Amino acid sequence: MSPDAPVALTLLTRPECGLCEEMLADLRTLGQRISLPGLSVIDVDSDAELQRRYGLKIPVLLLDSVPVCAHRLDVAELQRLLRRP
Numbered sequence: 001m002s003p004d005a006p007v008a009l010t011l012l013t014r015p016e017c018g019l020c021e022e023m024l025a026d027l028r029t030l031g032q033r034i035s036l037p038g039l040s041v042i043d044v045d046s047d048a049e050l051q052r053r054y055g056l057k058i059p060v061l062l063l064d065s066v067p068v069c070a071h072r073l074d075v076a077e078l079q080r081l082l083r084r085p
Helices: 018-033 048-054 075-083
Strands: 009-013 039-043 060-063 066-070
Touching: 009 018, 018 039, 018 075, 060 075, 066 075
Parallel strands: 009 039
Antiparallel strands: 009 060, 060 066
């Protein structure tokens, strides 16, 4: 990741998923403490490829399409990846 390259977070979710709601809430709370890139929330079932790749692992947080964590927010790993040059 180059220092000036835009980064994006994507949260893959599914309706009525308690873990998905929890990770989204955790991301919003974290975003109040540190600067986070823009976040897109995508229903994993809206795309056949995403469903095939991540369907049973949700929620999954992606940073520029690369998985950061699944099921629970890994704050340390996210911060480590965001600091990477």
